[in-house]
Amino acid sequence: MTTNISSGGRAKCELSFTVNGERRTVRVHPMERLLDVLRQELALTGAKEGCAEGECGSCSVLMDGALVNSCLVPILQAKSANIVTIEGLAAGAQLNCLQEAFLDFGGAQCGICTPGMILAASHLLQRNPQPTIGDIREGLSGNLCRCTGYVQIFDAVAKAVQFKART
Numbered sequence: 001m002t003t004n005i006s007s008g009g010r011a012k013c014e015l016s017f018t019v020n021g022e023r024r025t026v027r028v029h030p031m032e033r034l035l036d037v038l039r040q041e042l043a044l045t046g047a048k049e050g051c052a053e054g055e056c057g058s059c060s061v062l063m064d065g066a067l068v069n070s071c072l073v074p075i076l077q078a079k080s081a082n083i084v085t086i087e088g089l090a091a092g093a094q095l096n097c098l099q100e101a102f103l104d105f106g107g108a109q110c111g112i113c114t115p116g117m118i119l120a121a122s123h124l125l126q127r128n129p130q131p132t133i134g135d136i137r138e139g140l141s142g143n144l145c146r147c148t149g150y151v152q153i154f155d156a157v158a159k160a161v162q163f164k165a166r167t
Helices: 034-041 097-104 114-127 133-139 151-166
Strands: 002-005 011-019 022-028 060-063 066-069 082-084
Touching (some): 022 034, 034 060, 060 114, 066 114, 097 151, 114 133, 114 151
Parallel strands (some): 011 082
Antiparallel strands (some): 060 082
């Protein structure tokens, strides 16, 4: 990591990390939020800012395999990390089974919570490939939705589990 003083007296640093399988280097202030760097510097706008307090989960990403609220992570903590955003779940234009299920079952309405919900579900399925409905509810409990009432979201995750079991 290299630093220098930019105009205005605020130090910027250059740091590298992997995002969605691609090594990226940015020059930013070390306390900038991971969310802002992803959205503004890397044009990965899938993670949304819902509350800016780590309460809603709309900005969730996977960082070194852990589900984190990117609005709470200073970019300096992401140095050398492996980050997966909602954009990294699809294989090119081919959506993954969770993304497809959210579309099929109406789990995505306004779209603010959807990326965080899908990443939380992906994280759950990595740890527990055959979750019960109770496991799904608990696995998504850190994510808030104001549109769907959650039933469609839980149904979408359950359907994705069934689809994965068949493939």
